[in-house]
Amino acid sequence: MRPDGIVIAIDGPAGVGKSTVGRLVAGRLGYSSISTGKMYRALAWKALENGISLEDDESLVKLAGSLKWGFPKGPGPEAGVSLDGRGLDLELSEERVSKASSGIAKLAGVRLFMCGMQRAAGISGGVVMEGRDIGTNVFPDAELKVYLDASPEARARRREGQLKEQGLEADYARILDFIIKRDAQDSGRKINPLKKAEDAHYLDSTALPCEKVVDAIVDLFKRSPAGRRSAV
Numbered sequence: 001m002r003p004d005g006i007v008i009a010i011d012g013p014a015g016v017g018k019s020t021v022g023r024l025v026a027g028r029l030g031y032s033s034i035s036t037g038k039m040y041r042a043l044a045w046k047a048l049e050n051g052i053s054l055e056d057d058e059s060l061v062k063l064a065g066s067l068k069w070g071f072p073k074g075p076g077p078e079a080g081v082s083l084d085g086r087g088l089d090l091e092l093s094e095e096r097v098s099k100a101s102s103g104i105a106k107l108a109g110v111r112l113f114m115c116g117m118q119r120a121a122g123i124s125g126g127v128v129m130e131g132r133d134i135g136t137n138v139f140p141d142a143e144l145k146v147y148l149d150a151s152p153e154a155r156a157r158r159r160e161g162q163l164k165e166q167g168l169e170a171d172y173a174r175i176l177d178f179i180i181k182r183d184a185q186d187s188g189r190k191i192n193p194l195k196k197a198e199d200a201h202y203l204d205s206t207a208l209p210c211e212k213v214v215d216a217i218v219d220l221f222k223r224s225p226a227g228r229r230s231a232v
C-alpha cells in the first residue's frame with residue numbers, strides 16, 4: 001500500500017473528457033489529479049515560444065530540464081501545470097499547441113523525461129493520473145485502471161462546446177478531422193502508444209454524461225480492496 005492511497009490511472013483518446021473526469025473523481029476521493037497531457041502541452045508551448053524545433057529531441061529534453069515544473073492543485077481548470085512559477089491554462093488549448101504536443105510525444109527522450117516526472121509525482125499514491133500510457137507504462141502497477149472511450153463524433157462535439165465556453169474559435173468538422181488524426185498519431189506511434197491496458201476497466205462514455213462516468217469510477221474505487229478499506 002502506498003502512503004497516501006492508491007494510483008488511479010485513466011487513459012483514453014483525445015477529447016474524451018479525461019481531465020474533467022479525473023478532476024471530479026479526485027475531488028470526490030480527496031485525491032490530487034494530474035493531467036499528463038498538460039505536461040506535453042506545456043513543453044510544446046514553451047518550445048514554440050522559444051523557437052525550438054519540435055523534432056529536436058535533445059534540445060527539447062534540455063529545455064524540459066531547464067524549467068521549474070510545478071503542479072498546482074485546486075478544483076478548477078487552472079490547476080495542473082506551471083512553468084517557472086507561471087500557471088498555464090488557456091494557452092495550452094490552442095490548436096497549434098495540441099498538434100505540437102502530439103508531435104513531441106513521439107520522441108524517446110521527451111517521453112523518458114515526462115514518465116520520470118510523472119512517476120515521481122504519483123508514487124506516494126492518492127492520485128488520479130490521466131493520459132495515454134499511464135496504465136500501460138507510467139504506472140503498470142496502478143491499483144485501479146480505467147480506459148475511457150467515446151466515438152470521435154461525440155468527442156468532437158464536446159471539444160467544440162469546451163472551446164466555445166472558453167471564448168475560443170470552434171469548427172466541428174475541423175475538430176473532428178483533427179481528433180481522428182491525433183488518434184492515429186497517438187495510437188500508431190512506436191513508443192508508449194495509446195492502448196488499453198489488459199487489466200483496465202473499459203468505459204464507453206459516448207452516451208454517458210460526465211457525472212455518470214465519475215460515479216462509475218468512484219464505484220469501481222469503492223469496490224476495490226483499497227476503497228473497501230477507506231470509507232468514502
Ligand code: C5P
Nearest residue numbers: 014036037038040101102105131132133
Ligand atoms: O490529453 P491531451 O490531449 O491534453 O494530450 C496532449 C498530447 O500529449 C496527446 O495528443 C498525446 O500525444 C500526448 N500525451 C502522451 N502521453 C500522455 C499524455 C499525453 O503522449 N500520457
